[in-house]
Ligand SMILES: NCc1[nH]cc(CCC(=O)O)c1CC(=O)O
């Protein structure tokens with residue numbers, strides 16, 4: 001039985017700031033944030049990403065500084081993405097398994113500096129291939145599933161050796177979580193986590209990221225034969241179930257804002273940690289409106305990040321991680 005007006009006045013608890021805080025069902029904290037950063041070569045290099053105002057590509061020494069800053073702000077994890085120099089990209093993406101690639105050097109530098117932060121590394125071939133796809137490409141233009149699994153697993157092991165704490169396969173090949181888990185076990189990395197990009201959609205919102213890692217200009221065609229169709233929701237449940245069964249510790253839904261319904265369904269159905277990726281296009285869209293004075297910056301950032309929590313995430317990958325952490329305090 002519910003009361004009715006005037007006994008029931010839903011505005012009552014909203015009347016004061018103290019009361020609104022007391023009644024909040026979801027609370028965002030810096031510990032909910034994963035900060036994606038882009039790595040470039042050189043030293044003391046900070047290069048703006050054109051399509052993502054406020055985001056820079058950083059040389060490894062400055063990645064270490066970013067890691068320190070993240071710790072100070074209470075951000076638990078950095079997500080690392082390399083901008084591989086064009087001459088290191090190849091048809092088979094073999095730079096992905098180079099123990100001295102940008103990703104490995106950045107991981108080692110942060111760990112050698114003794115910075116107490118988690119490192120999440122992306123597994124997919126796109127930053128390393130001359131065609132910009134996440135897996136191996138056949139002569140007739142298909143992305144090869146089974147043939148790609150070995151190098152993806154080797155890429156994950158290469159990252160674990162360099163100090164990665166969470167392996168995040170974003171390639172969307174079937175069976176890659178099992179292949180990576182098996183390879184990690186075989187190499188003695190029992191405690192390295194896997195956060196799979198389980199429900200990753202073929203999205204128009206990845207464009208600025210492809211500019212940031214330099215793969216956009218190379219990309220031939222689209223990723224629709226391996227990333228999911230935005231029309232589908234049941235299929236996301238099967239993707240998540242499969243990755244958890246294969247040994248993922250946590251799963252991700254990507255992009256974020258346009259897929260809140262998927263997050264809520266995953267949360268309701270699986271007793272597993274779920275994360276959202278507020279992707280580059282979502283960031284760019286908001287950031288451009290903020291820079292033009294159309295959106296109120298601080299409120300807009302926190303409103304969207306809180307929406308992810310309300311949908312059910314354990315955390316969010318967001319280019320606003322540093323800004324949000326500063327707004328939230330520790
Ligand atoms: N597999 C690479 C990868 N990992 C994360 C993103 C996108 C992240 C973003 O847009 O912020 C992409 C791009 C893609 O799949 O083309």
Ligand SMILES: [Mg+2]
Nearest residue numbers: 172173174239
């Ligand atoms: Mg899958």
